[in-house]
Amino acid sequence: xxxxxxxxxxxxxxxxxxxxxxxxxxxxxxxxxxxxxxxxxxxxxxxxxxxxxxxxxxxxxxxxxxxxxxxxxxxxxxxxxxxxxxxxxxxxxxxxxxxxxxxxxxxxxxxxxxxxxxxxxxxxxxxxxxxxxxxxxxxxxxxxxxxxxxxxxxxxxxxxxxxxxxxxxxxxxxxxxxxxxxxxxxxxxxxxxxxxxxxxxxxxxxxxxxxxxxxxxx
Amino acid sequence: xxxxxxxxxxxxxxxxxxxxxxxxxxxxxxxxxxxxxxxxxxxxxxxxxxxxxxxxxxxxxxxxxxxxxxxxxxxxxxxxxxxxxxxxxxxxxxxxxxxxxxxxxxxxxxxxxxxxxxxxxxxxxxxxxxxxxxxxxxxxxxxxxxxxxxxxxxxxxxxxxxxxxxxxxxxxxxxxxxxxxxxxxxxxxxxxxxxxxxxxxxxxxxxxxxxxxxxxxxxxxxxxxxxxxxxxxxxxxxxxxxxxxxxxxxxxxxx
Numbered sequence: 310x311x312x313x314x315x316x317x318x319x320x321x322x323x324x325x326x327x328x329x330x331x332x333x334x335x336x337x338x339x340x341x342x343x344x345x346x347x348x349x350x351x352x353x354x355x356x357x358x359x360x361x362x363x364x365x366x367x368x369x370x371x372x373x374x375x376x377x378x379x380x381x382x383x384x385x386x387x388x389x390x391x392x393x394x395x396x397x398x399x400x401x402x403x404x405x406x407x408x409x410x411x412x413x414x415x416x417x418x419x420x421x422x423x424x425x426x427x428x429x430x431x432x433x434x435x436x437x438x439x440x441x442x443x444x445x446x447x448x449x450x451x452x453x454x455x456x457x458x459x460x461x462x463x464x465x466x467x468x469x470x471x472x473x474x475x476x477x478x479x480x481x482x483x484x485x486x487x488x489x490x491x492x493x494x495x496x497x498x499x500x501x502x503x504x505x506x507x508x509x510x511x512x513x514x515x516x517x518x519x520x521x522x523x524x525x526x527x
Numbered sequence: 528x529x530x531x532x533x534x535x536x537x538x539x540x541x542x543x544x545x546x547x548x549x550x551x552x553x554x555x556x557x558x559x560x561x562x563x564x565x566x567x568x569x570x571x572x573x574x575x576x577x578x579x580x581x582x583x584x585x586x587x588x589x590x591x592x593x594x595x596x597x598x599x600x601x602x603x604x605x606x607x608x609x610x611x612x613x614x615x616x617x618x619x620x621x622x623x624x625x626x627x628x629x630x631x632x633x634x635x636x637x638x639x640x641x642x643x644x645x646x647x648x649x650x651x652x653x654x655x656x657x658x659x660x661x662x663x664x665x666x667x668x669x670x671x672x673x674x675x676x677x678x679x680x681x682x683x684x685x686x687x688x689x690x691x692x693x694x695x696x697x698x699x700x701x702x703x704x705x706x707x708x709x710x711x712x713x714x715x716x717x718x719x720x721x722x723x724x725x726x727x728x729x730x731x732x733x734x735x736x737x738x739x740x741x742x743x744x745x746x747x748x749x750x751x752x753x754x755x756x757x758x759x760x761x762x763x764x765x766x767x768x769x770x771x772x773x774x775x776x777x778x779x780x781x782x
Contacts, residue, residue, distance in 0.1 A: 453703065457696055464686065470679045470682050471682070471683060474704070474707065475707045477707070478710040478713075481715065485718065499717070502714075502717070514703075517703050521699050525692065
């Protein structure tokens with residue numbers, strides 16, 4: 310398992326793609342928002358939590374098609390499926406690798422982008438906490454989308470259509486935590502719901518992902 | 528399943544499961560469909576004419592209340608169509624009956640149409656009543672999300688060439704999607720308290736819609752349910768014949 314994790318991490322870093330691109334995308338989306346809505350500081354402060362969550366979500370989504378596609382093409386997935394490691398575990402590891410290379414950097418850079426978006430002071434902690442809790446769920450749900458569409462040529466658009474509706478609950482609770490935090494309200498309830506969603510999908514989603522991948526590997 | 532069944536010699540399936548045989552299924556639908564079309568048409572005509580022309584205007588909503596005869600049945604069927612797809616997908620995943628998954632496939636476009644009717648009639652009613660075509664109310668929002676789930680399900684069917692792979696993947700998506708649709712429903716409730724009134728009809732409530740509106744509404748609901756069954760049976764038959772035609776063409780190409 311650790312071998313698979315280090316392999317995936319090494320590939321992601323060496324191939325250059327996932328690591329930097331997701332971050333750059335997050336940065337660009339955030340920079341584009343003030344151009345679109347105007348540079349009014351109060352307005353930016355108001356929409357900052359939502360925009361940052363949406364940017365992180367899209368950055369996560371865009372890197373999903375690389376999650377399984379390359380391993381599918383060179384046959385690594387077939388080897389993984391026949392290895393003694395359960396496919397569910399292999400997919401969990403792949404989701405973890407995706408989170409370390411995409412989600413974690415997004416969490417770490419989000420305070421800097423919060424400054425750009427004029428995020429109110431108390432919001433920074435809750436933004437980082439909500440993203441740290443929520444992005445694992447995004448990676449795990451995304452793995453399911455990638456497993457469903459791995460056999461489809463140019464499946465990127467299709468995967469967005471399938472994955473985005475599944476992201477709705479995570480986005481609602483995650484952005485609510487950040488918003489309440491920024492407005493100085495108590496974010497406990499949405500925070501617990503977000504943590505519950507993450508725990509639930511981390512535990513159960515790999516079963517569905519592996520089922521979908523087995524169908525595709527048939 | 529009881530013990531005696533497991534020990535007995537394998538026998539031909541009887542009762543409900545015998546209709547997993549496409550030939551038997553087609554035979555049944557051909558016998559049932561004319562009656563279904565007739566009954567659904569009849570109850571829709573009766574229900575809508577009764578509802579539109581022979582019920583009083585509401586004392587607050589005026590004549591706009593009459594949109595209930597389209598809005599409530601279509602919303603009901605939009606949700607139940609997804610539920611039917613869920614059951615059919617489960618049957619396919621467990622018992623591998625092709626007719627079942629084809630019925631799920633056939634139900635999706637009908638469900639989309641019902642969702643759109645519900646959203647559209649709701650917007651038409653909302654404009655004079657709430658002063659807006661659209662509000663981010665929990666019920667409206669969850670219907671929009673349901674619509675997205677339908678789109679994803681149909682897009683996945685369309686994208687995959689091998690019919691059995693497509694059937695398996697869409698069934699898995701339907702299962703996962705159902706869980707997330709329920710989750711979204713509660714998440715959306717949490718996110719925004721709504722404008723939409725409570726349920727018009729429920730079995731466990733003392734007070735429902737007034738009787739003058741209630742009975743024509745029941746007739747309309749019956750009409751929509753029958754229409755849904757007729758459309759799904761008809762479309763399932765089309766899917767079965769389409770698959771058979773493809774198989775015949777493939778056999779001819781090989782010969």
